[in-house]
Amino acid sequence: MGNVTTIGIIGEGKMGSDLFYYLLPFDFTILWLCSNNADVTKMRKQFYKRINRSLKAGIINSSRHCQLTRTLITQIPADLNDCDLIIEAIPENLEMKRTLFTMLQNIIQPNCIFASNSSSINPSELCNGNIRNDKFVGLHFFYPIQLTNIVEFIRTSSTSDETLASVELFLKQINRQYLMLEEKDSFILNKIFLDFQNEAYRIVKQGSCTFHQMDQLVKSRFFQFGVFDFFDSVGIDTMLASIINYLKTVPDPSSYKELISELRELVNSGKLGIKSKSGFYIYPIEEFVEDKISETTEIYLSLQHVFFSSVKRYSSQSGLSQEQIHDALHEYFG
């Protein structure tokens, strides 16, 4: 089993950035690969501001500060050559990710483990034809990492025991709880939530309540955020792409047809959620003047039934206990 000492992070979006800063205080050498020179400059500038603030506040000492100033933030993939583990967090696009890993396999040392932070694409789809299939895993961290202590650790049928052991050790070193999943059970937390989202959508479309009333109910009885708030916050296009990927491994893909159709219509009309100022809601959100739903019990029971049935089904399918799944959901959703 090889110990991970040098880690490459790829991607300068929210998740790549969050991963970089989360891993920084641990005892690894971290390298950060950005997609272009402008982003390298921007990320370096932010990084130096941050470590200078940490020094000023006494969070790190001058020796650690000096060490951190040597952190490499680069746009040259070959700079990651000596990494033991590379985690990609680039946009959720199969072809982009495949191209990236194909390029990496030719320049990175052969023992390096490749991990994808994808939230919907299985690792075996990314290592298609790659000579180091035994070194591919999925490591799905949730945003923000500091506040959600759970990682979906996905193995392919070709992932070697040595790779699994190294990644397990790495996750323990960085104090992350994880669910180890086979690809048929990948992204289990989002799939359970998808069943819940689907039921919430069905109830709204039946005319029992509005999107906002449903979100209010969900926030008061189930999670810290509403179903449709969540769609808008993540981005309707991103959610749609993920759901389409999940259809490959969910038990009954046809049951999501109406929800998918609604998401497609929103995307086609440019309503992508908060980022486009319109999705299920219009932003900034105005005060809602509608009444609270008078009869919530039936809606609550229906949502609860779907949620628990989904947990039960995925528990039996994956071999994880219902308690393990509930604990992981609690970390994810609060």
Add this chain to the structure above:
Amino acid sequence: MAKITESIRNEVREVVYGFFAEECEVDISRINDKTSIIKDLDGDSLMFLELIEIFKKKYDLDIELKVIGKYAVKHPVATIGQLIEMQLLIIEHENKLLELDK
């Protein structure tokens, strides 16, 4: 648990203003308690996490980030003034922050 004095309040305000001025590259004179973190400063709602690390060190706080995360979801912060008030509550109540909602 620290009692919030005028001096602590001023110190927290000074650190928060300085942090956002530097991070968002705006003149500190443009920041006041009503400044919106997202609309006016193009900031991120999670910037407060780094600030918490600074205050944890400064005031030797016993507080888990998860506790703050839970509190922040129920009490979203939009302005600099609201963020300062939240930081003061964190300093005052530390890990007992969530008990304020009971």
